[in-house]
Amino acid sequence: MKKKTLSIALALTVAMGIALTGCGKDTETKNADKSEETTVTTTTDEKSSETEQGSTGDTDESTETETEEDYTYCNLLSDPYFDMDNAIKDENGTAGIQSALDEDKELLYNIVDGDRYVEITGAESYDVNKTIEMEDTIMLFPNLAYYGVDPNPAAFGGPVNEFQCMGDTLPYWDELDKYKVHLSNEEITILKAYTIPDVDGAHGSLPAIAIERHANETSALCEVEYNGTHYWTTSIPLECANGQREYGEWVE
Incomplete structure (x- = not known):
């Protein structure tokens, strides 16, 4: 009776160890997957942010060029005959x-x-x-x-x-x-x-x-x-x- 009781106890211990080991691997895998997903999402956000900032900068430069005014009375900045350096x-x-x-x-x-x-x-x-x-x-x-x-x-x-x-x-x-x-x-x-x-x-x-x-x-x-x-x-x-x-x- 003692031998049978010991064998059953050992068998239960081994089974629990295997189960626990399996659970640990699943948990690590899931954590790894989540970590990868997070990394991808972060990278995408950074690129998107950079693109949006670049687009905004281009728009501002374009707007400044279009709104530049000729400060001369006779519109001399566009006059090919006028020498602005000697004005x-x-x-x-x-x-x-x-x-x-x-x-x-x-x-x-x-x-x-x-x-x-x-x-x-x-x-x-x-x-x-x-x-x-x-x-x-x-x-x-x-x-x-x-x-x-x-x-x-x-x-x-x-x-x-x-x-x-x-x-x-x-x-x-x-x-x-x-x-x-x-x-x-x-x-x-x-x-x-x-x-x-x-x-x-x-x-x-x-x-x-x-x-x-x-x-x-x-x-x-x-x-x-x-x-x-x-x-x-x-x-x-x-x-x-x-x-x-x-x-x-x-x-x-």
């Missing part, structure tokens, strides 16, 4: 525009020479190099400036013309007296003369500022030298500059 701010003109239009825009210009004027306008140029004696009142300006295409020519304080004969700012009518030069038996040398293309809404406009303008006279832009200084003027008609007629000769 000069017209302080008086800027103040006038901001006051009249209630816009925070800047009026900028480039100082240009005759070659640049011809390149932009398509004007014809004439080499004159002729000295004449004058008894007249003409306007002489130290600079020729390019302002660009005026988006609102009727606006008060705006550059009605793309090119201006000027000093350091737009020559408003009430300031023109300081550019008047009274000549009496004095010599002035006409270096070059340029036509003023009459182009509506495109490059080429230039105010033909003169003391008097008779019929059948053609406005011109002239480079002149007076008392050893270089000036620009629109007071000398093209016919006089290129020798077709003497300056001061009466025109019917």
